[in-house]
Amino acid sequence: TAGITQAPTSQILAAGRSMTLRCTQDMRHNAMYWYRQDLGLGLRLIHYSNTAGTTGKGEVPDGYSVSRANTDDFPLTLASAVPSQTSVYFCASSDGQGRDTQYFGPGTRLTVL
Amino acid sequence: GQNIDQPTEMTATEGAIVQINCTYQTSGFNGLFWYQQHAGEAPTFLSYNVLDGLEEKGRFSSFLSRSKGYSYLLLKELQMKDSASYLCAVMDSNYQLIWGAGTKLIIKP
Numbered sequence: 001t002a003g004i005t006q007a008p009t010s011q012i013l014a015a016g017r018s019m020t021l022r023c024t025q026d027m028r029h030n031a032m033y034w035y036r037q038d039l040g041l042g043l044r045l046i047h048y049s050n051t052a053g054t055t056g057k058g059e060v061p062d063g064y065s066v067s068r069a070n071t072d073d074f075p076l077t078l079a080s081a082v083p084s085q086t087s088v089y090f091c092a093s094s095d096g097q098g099r100d101t102q103y104f105g106p107g108t109r110l111t112v113l
Numbered sequence: 114g115q116n117i118d119q120p121t122e123m124t125a126t127e128g129a130i131v132q133i134n135c136t137y138q139t140s141g142f143n144g145l146f147w148y149q150q151h152a153g154e155a156p157t158f159l160s161y162n163v164l165d166g167l168e169e170k171g172r173f174s175s176f177l178s179r180s181k182g183y184s185y186l187l188l189k190e191l192q193m194k195d196s197a198s199y200l201c202a203v204m205d206s207n208y209q210l211i212w213g214a215g216t217k218l219i220i221k222p
Contacts (some may be wrong), residue, residue, distance in 0.1 A: 042117060042212030058209070090155060102210065104155035
């Protein structure tokens, strides 16, 4: 199985433009997560979804939105990108809420100029 | 506030043993995870501790002391492919993972 896929692999985006980062999992996991990873900092949670139809805010949600229309897909949208959103974005999933191991997608490297 | 501390970088020799420490202060505790991340790749799960003591899995072992807010990852018989960053993460009372910045491990021949 593919596990978790993310698209695009990398992107250069002009400030002020919008963009959607895609994430799809085929493990039928209930919970999904979006993180950003910046040099010298730990992974920071942007948004999460414990089950299809529900979403929640993480540590750094401002400037980002998500939706969870079905189990498999969890897109992350930047409505109006700013240079501080330059980062590597990882999508992850786990079997359910609780002490479950999170499995990560390959990441999207985003540069906002 | 919540805080996870681990060394920024460590160097070890191929074939040797290395211990990577992690200390934490979090609101609640629902387990501690170690992940490995090679440069340019995604984090991959290594171990999970929720009770005090040592968990052994092949060349890798992880230890937890909840009273001390302390864990370590022990890597034995180091191989060049073990060169990577090792991430410590604690699951807090809301079942969200709080991540350390990671320890970059450099293996020298």
